Amino acid sequence: MKRFARAAVLAALTAFCLFPILWGVRTSLSPPLEKALWPARLTVEHYGKILSRADFYRYALNSFVLTAGTLLVVIPLALMAGYALARHRFWGRQVAPVLLALPLLPAVSFLVPIAGYLHAMGLYDTRLALVLANAAFALPFAIWMVWNFVHALPPSLEEAAFLDGCSRLQALVRVVLPAMGPGAAAASVFVAVQSWSNYLFAFALTSDSRIRVLPHAIVEYIGQFSTDLGGLTAIGILTLIPPLVLYQLLQKWFVAGMYGAARP
């Protein structure tokens, strides 16, 4: 009885969490104006319509470029900063836990100064502006994740490398960095998902449709085709796929990285 009750509660929670996605899938596969909970027939016409639009591919490519750019900026910095925080004692290190608080602050409150700043630098309405803004907001948490991970790596790993004949740099490159793989993977998934789905910066820092990213495009679609629920949900589901694939690919490392599980 207890097991049944537990299963029921878990099932209800799962349904609650998955409902928006399931409803999106249902709507994207239903004929237009379908009212029934279970549609009488399924159709891929909405997907066909979205995939036949040239601008969809441009937006998707822009999103990929933005995500890759953000990863390229954030991950090397996070690896270096996380390692330094975990392994070295230096002045000012005590304030590093503030890193954890930064992601909790609402990004919208910094929007005006960021927009002004980027404008002054002549970067407004460029891809670089989006990469920098996303990177700045993803970096603190990514550093914290790597820091946590390196903290769980035994220092004797580097010491063994020293005695094996490594210089400090060699030990870092040949032993520590490869061992940091799961931590880097976890941070990458986090950064990629965050920058892939970020709408706020795209909306505030760009207006040129040639550099528009998918989340921004979805909102634009809502403005243009507010009655085409099938099409809107189809592009939403298509936008969901890359983060899901990425997570699936790095799932094992992501979990290990999140828990700082540095198994030898």
Next chain:
Amino acid sequence: MADVVLCNVTKVYPPGVVAVKDLSLEVRDREFMVLVGPSGCGKSTTLRMIAGLEPVTSGEIFIADRQVNDVAPKDRDLAMVFQNYALYPHMSVYRNMAFGLQLRGGSRAEIDRRVREAADILGITHLLDRKPRALSGGERQRVAVGRAIVRQPQAFLFDEPLSNLDAKMRVQMRAELSKLHGRLAATMIYVTHDQVEAMTMGDRIAVMKDGVIQQVAEPLELYEHPANRFVAEFIGSPPMNFIEGHLESVGGGFFFTDGRFRVEMPLACRDRVAPHTGKRVTFGIRPEHLCEPVMGVDVAGPLAPVTARVELIEPMGAEQFMYLSLNDTTLIARLDSHIRAEVNEIRTLYMEMSQAHLFDATTGQAIF
């Protein structure tokens, strides 16, 4: 292989915690030296200073007559086995073992030959393609040892390498490491908190406490002639029995007494005992030197009776540990398992006085 010499080495951690104090030690070429002591005694710090992982605050360290204080770990030509093995998680066993050789250069064929030879010695040839996470604790330990021996360094350093193994595996690896030392004829410095490991493996043992070496000696010398009360207590299991009291001189003889219990000191030690007359001392006797003389079996030297109440009996199979309550002190006797006794029984055992010890109660130094 080489001598490792430490001269007046001191290590102070900020803000002034002294971990190792004015330590001097000579580890001879091909010697198996064990550093033993309770946790926090500075033994691991000493080993890490030899390895170059901790800078020396003052003093000098020599490896093969070369002062290495400012030499980086990679240039000291030492190999170290860590307590948590520290195997590189992303490398196979083969690459873990070959890594140090690759860094130092050398032909691929030579590296391969040495890795396979070391793997063969340790019986891990079948594991060479595996990653460390796919190995058991004992296997990881072997790989860690393998990684050290492929290099043929000046000396091997072991930092509590058996602590993470279960009891059975520990006994097995202990014997294997001793055999390995015989086979490689290498200088080895081994840190442990386990006195059994120290006694069974070391050519010589350095007992440490509070960053200071208490005594350096061969295992039996340490056991039979401890320099002070700490060494007497630390080495041996069950530990030596101690009774606090003072020395008195009566009719030309010297007696130890705690007020109720009284025993005459051996004649041979009179000269050493005499200056302590009237002072507080600690009497010590090991559990195996409390005996119940069996008819027809000779015991060397004089016997002194001690009568006490039996508190507890621990049968160990081949022998038994009998806990006896003497006034306020508990004595442990190691007796043949066939001797029968009951709890709460009043029992008289005999102390082999030729094996007894006496320590200055203030300084802890051995009087005899």
